[in-house]
Amino acid sequence: MTDPSSPSDTGETLPERTPTEWHSNAMQRRIRRRYARERRFRFFGLAALVLAAGFLAFLLFTIVSDGWRGFQRAEVAVEVTYVEDELTAESGSLARADYRTLLRRDLREQFGTERVASEGAWLRLRERMEENPGLLGQTERVWVVASPEVDLMAKGDVDFTLPAERRVVDDEMVEDYRDLRESDRVRLAFNSGFLSRADSTSSELAGVWGALIGSILTILVTLAISFPIGVMTAVYLEEYAPKNRITDIIEVSINNLAAVPSIIFGLLGLAVFLNFFGMPRSAPLVGGLTLALMTLPVIVIAARVALQSVPPSIKDAALGVGASRLQVISHHVLPVALPGILTGTIIGVSRALGETAPLLLIGMRAFVSDIPEGVTQPATVLPVQIFLWSDEVGRGFIEKTSAAIMVLLAVLLSMNALAIYLRNKFERRW
Amino acid sequence: MAEYDTETVVHEEMTLRNDAKMTARDVSVFYGQKQAVRSVSIDVDSHYVTAFIGPSGCGKSTFLRCFNRMNDTIDIARVEGDIDLDGRDIYDPKMDVVQLRARVGMVFQKPNPFPKSIYENIAYGPRIHGLAESKTDMDRIVETSLQRAGLWNEVKDRLDESGTALSGGQQQRLCIARAIAVDPEVILMDEPCSALDPIATAKVEELIDELQGRYAIVIVTHNMQQAARVSQRTAFFHLGHLVEYGPTDEIFTNPKADRTRDYITGRFG
Amino acid sequence: MSSPPSPPGHTVKSFDDDLRSLRSMIGRMGGLARKQLDDSIEALLTSDEEAADRICAKDKELDEMEMEAEAYAISIIARRAPMAGDLREVIAALKIGSVIERVGDYAKNCARRVSVLAGHVDRGVHPGIAEMARMASSLLDDALTSFAQRDSELAKKVAAGDEAIDDYYESLFQALLAQIAEDPNQTATATHFIFIIKNLERVGDHATNIAEMVHYSATGDHIADRPKGGDATEISLPL
Numbered sequence: 017m018t019d020p021s022s023p024s025d026t027g028e029t030l031p032e033r034t035p036t037e038w039h040s041n042a043m044q045r046r047i048r049r050r051y052a053r054e055r056r057f058r059f060f061g062l063a064a065l066v067l068a069a070g071f072l073a074f075l076l077f078t079i080v081s082d083g084w085r086g087f088q089r090a091e092v093a094v095e096v097t098y099v100e101d102e103l104t105a106e107s108g109s110l111a112r113a114d115y116r117t118l119l120r121r122d123l124r125e126q127f128g129t130e131r132v133a134s135e136g137a138w139l140r141l142r143e144r145m146e147e148n149p150g151l152l153g154q155t156e157r158v159w160v161v162a163s164p165e166v167d168l169m170a171k172g173d174v175d176f177t178l179p180a181e182r183r184v185v186d187d188e189m190v191e192d193y194r195d196l197r198e199s200d201r202v203r204l205a206f207n208s209g210f211l212s213r214a215d216s217t218s219s220e221l222a223g224v225w226g227a228l229i230g231s232i233l234t235i236l237v238t239l240a241i242s243f244p245i246g247v248m249t250a251v252y253l254e255e256y257a258p259k260n261r262i263t264d265i266i267e268v269s270i271n272n273l274a275a276v277p278s279i280i281f282g283l284l285g286l287a288v289f290l291n292f293f294g295m296p297r298s299a300p301l302v303g304g305l306t307l308a309l310m311t312l313p314v315i316v317i318a319a320r321v322a323l324q325s326v327p328p329s330i331k332d333a334a335l336g337v338g339a340s341r342l343q344v345i346s347h348h349v350l351p352v353a354l355p356g357i358l359t360g361t362i363i364g365v366s367r368a369l370g371e372t373a374p375l376l377l378i379g380m381r382a383f384v385s386d387i388p389e390g391v392t393q394p395a396t397v398l399p400v401q402i403f404l405w406s407d408e409v410g411r412g413f414i415e416k417t418s419a420a421i422m423v424l425l426a427v428l429l430s431m432n433a434l435a436i437y438l439r440n441k442f443e444r445r446w
Numbered sequence: 447m448a449e450y451d452t453e454t455v456v457h458e459e460m461t462l463r464n465d466a467k468m469t470a471r472d473v474s475v476f477y478g479q480k481q482a483v484r485s486v487s488i489d490v491d492s493h494y495v496t497a498f499i500g501p502s503g504c505g506k507s508t509f510l511r512c513f514n515r516m517n518d519t520i521d522i523a524r525v526e527g528d529i530d531l532d533g534r535d536i537y538d539p540k541m542d543v544v545q546l547r548a549r550v551g552m553v554f555q556k557p558n559p560f561p562k563s564i565y566e567n568i569a570y571g572p573r574i575h576g577l578a579e580s581k582t583d584m585d586r587i588v589e590t591s592l593q594r595a596g597l598w599n600e601v602k603d604r605l606d607e608s609g610t611a612l613s614g615g616q617q618q619r620l621c622i623a624r625a626i627a628v629d630p631e632v633i634l635m636d637e638p639c640s641a642l643d644p645i646a647t648a649k650v651e652e653l654i655d656e657l658q659g660r661y662a663i664v665i666v667t668h669n670m671q672q673a674a675r676v677s678q679r680t681a682f683f684h685l686g687h688l689v690e691y692g693p694t695d696e697i698f699t700n701p702k703a704d705r706t707r708d709y710i711t712g713r714f715g
Numbered sequence: 716m717s718s719p720p721s722p723p724g725h726t727v728k729s730f731d732d733d734l735r736s737l738r739s740m741i742g743r744m745g746g747l748a749r750k751q752l753d754d755s756i757e758a759l760l761t762s763d764e765e766a767a768d769r770i771c772a773k774d775k776e777l778d779e780m781e782m783e784a785e786a787y788a789i790s791i792i793a794r795r796a797p798m799a800g801d802l803r804e805v806i807a808a809l810k811i812g813s814v815i816e817r818v819g820d821y822a823k824n825c826a827r828r829v830s831v832l833a834g835h836v837d838r839g840v841h842p843g844i845a846e847m848a849r850m851a852s853s854l855l856d857d858a859l860t861s862f863a864q865r866d867s868e869l870a871k872k873v874a875a876g877d878e879a880i881d882d883y884y885e886s887l888f889q890a891l892l893a894q895i896a897e898d899p900n901q902t903a904t905a906t907h908f909i910f911i912i913k914n915l916e917r918v919g920d921h922a923t924n925i926a927e928m929v930h931y932s933a934t935g936d937h938i939a940d941r942p943k944g945g946d947a948t949e950i951s952l953p954l
Binding site for chain 1: 514516519521544545546547548551552553554556558559560561570571574575621624625627628
């Protein structure tokens with residue numbers, strides 16, 4: 017406050033300022049330069065955006081253009097006669113019937129070769145019989161999975177103009193395929209097996225369902241461990257812990273932990289869970305625990321930020337009507353912070369879902385052709401499955417890899433959508 | 447700024463008695479090394495609205511927050527001296543803070559309804575203190591509290607709407623209703639109108655006027671006119687000292703301390 | 716004649732109570748001042764010296780009431796910070812209070828002359844004074860009513876009604892001057908009567924002042940200037 021007796025206008029003359037020339041040439045130039053700078057700045061921003069969008073579009077285009085065929089498979093029509101004697105010839109019962117030999121015979125009779133159908137094509141016959149036992153002794157036309165070569169040709173991946181040595185299929189197969197086409201006994205159909213089967217050595221039979229279940233089990237373990245521990249840690253640090261050197265160090269450590277490369281967590285999991293505790297290899301339990309270690313700091317940080325953003329006025333209000341500390345936290349702070357905590361958790365878990373490196377170290381790279389039924393059974397997860405397929409030599413696995421990437425992306429996108437939905441649902445307006 | 451003496455001027459009517467609703471004796475508050483309130487003694491009477499005025503940072507809000515121990519929530523705050531409620535020391539370790547805060551309600555600067563329904567906002571306090579035996583009981587508490595806060599007619603048809611959907615002034619009256627719902631003996635108001643427009647302010651002031659006599663009310667305000675309008679007792683704080691305490695009429699027409707005079711006439715700040 | 720619609724009450728109801736109290740204080744003061752005036756003329760006409768003493772003593776009460784009203788108005792200004800019509804009303808009340816106090820002084824002034832004039836009954840002037848006092852008193856009453864009811868129409872009428880009193884004053888003044896001219900022994904008595912009618916004329920002026928203030932307080936506008944009459948300087952002395 018100025019003293020009222022200290023006058024600001026004692027008559028002291030300030031140095032005169034020459035009036036600013038707002039219309040002078042120098043001023044005009046300055047204005048033009050400023051506009052130019054503005055335009056350049058905007059252009060660079062736009063260019064960066066276009067570049068990023070271009071990369072993303074290219075990535076999506078390659079994956080989808082390769083991957084969409086992974087959801088398709090070629091099928092071959094075979095006239096099958098379910099002869100009871102032949103089916104039960106070896107095992108003596110229908111339950112363990114030998115469809116394989118039956119199909120081979122029919123294939124040979126109709127096409128002169130077995131190579132048009134997949135090795136696992138007989139599975140379709142068993143399904144038919146299980147659906148309708150009355151078919152025994154009857155004859156019907158069945159669409160069975162085609163062999164990889166027929167699959168490639170049906171999808172147009174084979175250039176018939178090339179000489180035989182430089183094609184993946186020999187002339188004989190090409191002839192067989194031409195015959196199939198002429199008799200209209202080959203078609204492209206939706207590959208339902210891709211979404212319902214586990215891994216296989218034959219590309220036309222390999223599916224992602226096993227890996228997807230493995231991923232879900234692993235993530236459930238991760239969530240069950242890291243969410244409660246992470247939230248409780250955050251609540252303690254935010255609401256109870258005094259602010260001193262020790263809590264400062266803890267905070268820095270948590271932040272650093274979030275930045276540790278994931279493979280380090282894999283080594284940790286290997287050392288602690290497998291070697292020390294002797295847990296089963298390749299199991300979702302161990303994978304989930306390892307990923308939980310990795311996700312924990314992310315959840316703690318997200319939850320702390322969410323708790324910090326709860327307006328203190330709400331806490332004051334609750335304290336003001338005489339709520340205890342526990343009541344303040346459980347009735348007011350957590351409900352308000354929940355959307356933020358959930359968003360952070362889902363982002364952390366999404367990251368865990370896409371993680372490959374630590375899981376490779378704890379043995380989840382094994383070939384698993386069964387769908388896991390529990391957290392202690394061997395399993396693989398989607399990103400590891402993608403990694404494994406990308407290593408395969410079989411021509412058919414290329415499209416499977418891309419198709420599996422599409423499945424993984426779909427899962428991740430739906431988890432992010434869930435995060436947004438939860439945030440909007442629980443978010444309260446002030 | 448001119449030198450002023452730091453003696454507290456207490457008007458005759460305000461001479462300290464120990465039978466007042468709340469009494470503060472030689473209360474000092476420290477924030478770490480900084481002393482925010484310097485040895486303040488004051489009585490709060492049941493039947494009057496007492497206003498604390500003074501320039502920003504004079505310690506009036508800090509002092510107010512001693513009366514229901516809200517300063518406890520600040521790690522570095524330390525309170526010295528005695529504050530009694532009905533002759534019992536509220537800083538006694540045996541005093542239950544939760545119950546104290548129910549008996550000494552508080553209304554804050556910014557309207558802070560819970561992000562819940564209007565009904566829940568009122569019912570929350572009575573529920574955690576177990577004041578309602580049944581749903582009917584609770585309904586009655588909610589209705590009377592809202593009625594006393596002059597809000598019933600405005601919200602009775604939308605009790606399940608969010609409290610945060612109300613206008614600022616309504617929110618503040620909702621907060622007052624929420625404080626009333628736990629049947630307090632004293633209501634502390636920390637600049638309750640500073641975030642409100644003049645009309646909403648007038649409504650809150652009218653409400654304070656209505657509540658006067660039923661509860662002991664202490665209001666902190668940086669708006670001198672508001673203190674003049676709603677209070678019967680005014681205490682002027684400056685730099686942590688209580689400078690003058692007297693009947694509002696006297697303080698605003700014939701202040702005895704030079705600092706009070708200069709402050710209310712706008713000669714320093 | 717209808718009074719203008721009164722504005723809706725204040726959100727803070729006790730503000731209305733404050734204004735009402737102030738108005739009723741002024742009303743009570745006005746009532747007392749009027750009674751003092753009526754009583755003093757009555758005492759003069761009946762040469763009741765005891766009553767005159769009582770009137771002089773009672774003026775103290777009026778002074779106290781004025782101080783009380785003034786303190787109350789100041790407190791309202793300090794506590795309520797009135798604005799617009801409220802502000803005009805409080806200021807008008809303040810001024811009207813002091814005007815009423817002046818009227819009380821005039822009444823006391825008349826009462827003090829009762830002992831001097833006792834026994835000097837003047838049949839020629841008395842009926843005129845009685846009538847003039849009645850008119851001044853009723854004008855004052857109208858002015859106070861207009862304040863109590865915030866009635867700007869009535870106030871306007873009061874402001875115009877002063878002229879009749881001025882006319883009376885002039886004729887009585889002339890009559891008294893004539894008396895002095897006729898019989899110089901009567902000079903002292905007649906001069907006392909001149910002062911009394913002068914006082915009554917002033918009461919009329921003050922009633923007008925009150926009415927003007929009421930009009931301003933109620934509408935925010937001043938009554939258009941009216942020619943001020945009743946000034947003795949305008950009267951040519953019969954030389």
